[in-house]
Amino acid sequence: xxxxxxxxxxxxxxxxxxxxxxxxYLVECAHHVAREIVYPxxxxxxxxxxxxxxxxxxxxxxxxxxxxxxxxxxxxxLLSLGCESFNRNSLSEAIVASGRPVETLVIQQNGxxxxxxxxxxxxxxxxxxxxxxxxxxxxxxxxxxVGTVCGGSDATSGITANPSIGRAFDSLVEQKASCIFEExxxxxxxxxxxxxxxxxxxxxxxxRDSVTKAAKYYTVLGHGSxxxxxxxxxxxxxxxxxxxxxAKSGASRISxxxxxxxIPPRGGLYLLDVVPDGxxxxxxxxINDSAEIAELIACGSHVILFSTGRGSVxxxxxxxxxxxxxxxxxxxxxxxxxDVDAGKILDGRASLDEVGREILDLSLAVARGAQTKSEELxxxxxVLTYKSFEPIGPSCLPSA
Amino acid sequence: MxxxxxxxxxxxxxxxxxxxxxxxGDILTVGGQRVNMPTRLTLxxxxxxxxxxxxxxxxxxxxxxxxxxxxIAVGEHVHLHNMKSDYIQTFTLESGQTFSTNxxxx
Numbered sequence: 324x325x326x327x328x329x330x331x332x333x334x335x336x337x338x339x340x341x342x343x344x345x346x347x348y349l350v351e352c353a354h355h356v357a358r359e360i361v362y363p364x365x366x367x368x369x370x371x372x373x374x375x376x377x378x379x380x381x382x383x384x385x386x387x388x389x390x391x392x393x394x395x396x397x398x399x400x401l402l403s404l405g406c407e408s409f410n411r412n413s414l415s416e417a418i419v420a421s422g423r424p425v426e427t428l429v430i431q432q433n434g435x436x437x438x439x440x441x442x443x444x445x446x447x448x449x450x451x452x453x454x455x456x457x458x459x460x461x462x463x464x465x466x467x468x469v470g471t472v473c474g475g476s477d478a479t480s481g482i483t484a485n486p487s488i489g490r491a492f493d494s495l496v497e498q499k500a501s502c503i504f505e506e507x508x509x510x511x512x513x514x515x516x517x518x519x520x521x522x523x524x525x526x527x528x529x530x531r532d533s534v535t536k537a538a539k540y541y542t543v544l545g546h547g548s549x550x551x552x553x554x555x556x557x558x559x560x561x562x563x564x565x566x567x568x569x570a571k572s573g574a575s576r577i578s579x580x581x582x583x584x585x586i587p588p589r590g591g592l593y594l595l596d597v598v599p600d601g602x603x604x605x606x607x608x609x610i611n612d613s614a615e616i617a618e619l620i621a622c623g624s625h626v627i628l629f630s631t632g633r634g635s636v637x638x639x640x641x642x643x644x645x646x647x648x649x650x651x652x653x654x655x656x657x658x659x660x661x662d663v664d665a666g667k668i669l670d671g672r673a674s675l676d677e678v679g680r681e682i683l684d685l686s687l688a689v690a691r692g693a694q695t696k697s698e699e700l701x702x703x704x705x706v707l708t709y710k711s712f713e714p715i716g717p718s719c720l721p722s723a
Numbered sequence: 724m725x726x727x728x729x730x731x732x733x734x735x736x737x738x739x740x741x742x743x744x745x746x747x748g749d750i751l752t753v754g755g756q757r758v759n760m761p762t763r764l765t766l767x768x769x770x771x772x773x774x775x776x777x778x779x780x781x782x783x784x785x786x787x788x789x790x791x792x793x794x795i796a797v798g799e800h801v802h803l804h805n806m807k808s809d810y811i812q813t814f815t816l817e818s819g820q821t822f823s824t825n826x827x828x829x
Contacts (some may be wrong), residue, residue, distance in 0.1 A: 461800025478740060480782075482732065511810055538791070538810075557741070557767030559781075560808035561802070563788035570784075632767070652744075652766060669730075669742040669766070 324498060325339030327691040330462035331397065334422020334460060338462050339394035340625045340690045341368065343641060344450050346400045346443070347391060348373035349414075350407035356428075356436055357402040360443035365701065367451065370640040372617075372705045379408045382599075382710040387414055389621040392421040396642050397454030401424060402439075402447055405431030406716065420669065424453050432660040449545040462690065465590050469629045469686060470619030470642075471571045474612035476559040477556025477650060481567020483678070484630035484649035484665040489573035490679025491628065491686065492592065497573040499590035503581065503622055505597050507537035508608060512562025513569040519596075520577045525718040529580050530594060537598040540608060552633055571630060579720040582712045583618040586654040588720055595622060605709040613637055613706040616644065626686050636660045638697025643689050646696060647682060662696050726751040729770060733785040738769040738801050740783075749796065758798030769801040781806050 330338040346369060354373055360370045372390055374383045391399045391414065399418050403411045411427055418425040426446045433439040471488050473480055486607045492502045500502035510517060514534050531607035558564045578591030587593050597618055598608045609615045616627055616639045624642055629635065632649040634657045648654040651666030658664070663682055673681075689695055725731060728751065729739035739753065741764055749760040754773050764770075769783070775795040780787040789808045795801060 452739065478769070482730065482740060482742075482767075511788070514786070554803060557765065557769060557802070559769070559803055559806055560789040560810065562786075562810050563783060563806060566784050566786050566788060 324464045325461045326455075326464055326467060327461045328461045329692065331394070332458045332460040333394060333397070337394040338466055339396070340462065340692070341395040341641075342397045342454055342457060343395055344369045344398045344400070344447070344454060345391055345396050346371050346402060347387060348402040349387075349409040349411055350377050350404050351375035351405065352377075352404040353402040353430055355392065355533050356430055356439050356443070359440045360400065360402070360447065361520065363444065364447055364465045365578075365703075367504070368702040369447065369691040370705075372707070373402070374409060374641050374707050376709055377407045379410070380709050380711070382712055383707055385415070386617065386621050386707055388417045389586075389623075390419050390617070390641060391425075392643050393620060394623065395625065397423065397457055399425045400443060400450065401425065401427040402443070402663055403427060403429045405429045416633060424450055426450070436594060437442065455681070464495070467495070467690060468501040468503070468625050469495055469621045469626035470503040470505070470595075470616075470622065471630070472612060472615050472619060473568055473571060473625060473636040474637070475631045475633035476558065476564060476567060478558050478567070479512045479649040479666060479669065480630055480632040481570055482649070483675075484632070484663075485570035486565055486675050487663075487665045487678035487682055488571045488628050488630055488647060488670070490676055492571070492573035492682050493575050493680040494496070494679065496573070496590065496592050497520055499592065501521050501587035501590050501623075502573075502575075503587065503593045503595050503619055503624060505595035505619060506568065506609070507533045507555065507594070507596055507598050508541050509565050509568040510534050511538050512565045517569065517572075517577070518700045520575070522576055522578050523718070526577065526579065526721055529719055530577065533580060533594065533596045533598070534621070536600070536606075540598050540603055544607060556633060567700045571628075577712040578716065582715050583710075584621045585715060586623040595619060598628040599710045601711055604711060608710070610708055611706060613639065613704040614708060617705055617707055626689055628682060628686065630665075634660070636697070636700075636702065637704045638695070638700070638702025640703045643695045644697045644702070645682070645685055645689060660700065661694055724755055725753055725772065729753065731772065732783055735785045736782045737772050737775050737779070738781055738783050739772045740774055741766055741768050741770065753798040756797050762800070764800060771795045771799045771801050773797055775801070
């Protein structure tokens with residue numbers, strides 16, 4: 324099935340559903356200048372991302388590389404202070420190699436804040452003209468990548484929004500799209516039912532190991548992925564929350580395990596392992612929902628399905644976020660922020676299948692250019708912190 | 724039979740989920756019995772679908788989500804005060820234990 328004839332073809336052959344320019348700061352010291360360059364263009368598809376740390380980190384470098392060469396990104400302006408350790412040349416080379424236009428501004432070499440902002444805005448005019456000429460091509464559903472995340476969960480999340488997203492995922496996977504679910508720390512207690520869905524016995528072992536790793540990681544931190552608001556909303560235990568989160572994955576066979584920055588090799592359902600490898604080093608695996616969304620986008624997600632019960636408002640830089648509201652009371656309070664009212668299942672106004680179909684249809688409409696609520700409201704959250712991962716092994720992606 | 728304000732996610736479950744706010748003093752039918760709500764409970768909270776003895780697994784979606792820490796009566800609110808995780812809380816650093824891979828994940 325062709326989703327749209329208006330996808331953006333990149334020189335590396337990948338296809339986007341948005342044509343954004345990314346301004347990326349390479350250390351917090353360059354954040355302000357980057358933000359000022361973006362500001363006049365914030366409603367013209369120019370998005371701000373960056374890494375705040377001054378010390379080198381392979382994970383952050385890989386995330387920035389995969390995000391700056393994401394199919395929804397047409398061009399990049401890099402903002403360096405000048406003395407940070409981020410390797411701006413290697414990032415710039417990777418973007419050049421992907422065929423995307425890239426400019427690098429070094430604040431210390433450019434005469435400071437004001438001059439760099441002026442130059443950045445001048446470069447932006449040229450870059451906007453360049454990306455406007457990107458060829459438009461058909462996007463087949465087998466080239467479409469959708470990620471899912473939940474945040475601000477309550478007990479309705481696992482009853483309405485998450486199983487509805489699971490139905491949409493089942494339908495997408497059946498049509499050979501790639502679907503990614505994540506947060507192994509929220510799958511504790513689901514190991515047996517999840518590993519039974521793995522494509523191969525080796526993959527089943529890998530899926531189980533990823534949850535064991537998450538349990539160990541959270542144990543050392545002395546804190547599960549369980550916020551006080553979860554209990555107030557009626558969720559009592561980690562495994563109860565896990566079951567609710569797990570429902571987002573639907574019922575398809577699990578084709579592989581990814582780590583942040585790995586792109587699904589073909590259509591299917593994938594688990595994204597977001598918990599770092601090795602000893603606990605840099606704190607919580609993901610400090611908030613936006614850090615998880617950034618990782619799903621780094622895996623090539625064109626669109627993110629975000630399930631929320633208590634009412635998150637976030638969107639994301641680079642890829643549109645569709646908010647599926649699980650709780651009918653939250654929906655009534657915050658409907659301007661919500662794309663789908665999954666809580667109507669509780670009122671008996673729709674079935675899980677009907678809401679699943681609505682989510683699927685909306686995902687395809689967004690791929691055709693329809694704006695999500697968070698896009699309309701200007702949300703472009705982005706968070707990237709320190710982490711470390713070993714590369715995935717061959718058994719993580721068994722051939723179909 | 725259960726009150727329509729309560730959702731049984733799976734026939735095997737021993738808890739029901741409130742799908743709208745239950746007010747203190749509400750009288751609900753749970754498992755054919757009439758139960759008086761002692762406190763207000765918001766949407767998403769769990770009630771015992773039947774008597775649950777201490778130590779029994781709490782089943783939701785046909786999956787254990789923890790264990791009862793004391794006997795729970797029909798219609799009683801099931802939450803932190805009468806059930807616990809069989810999972811992460813067992814292994815917090817505060818209790819002086821470290822993670823063990825011998826742990827049975829059921």
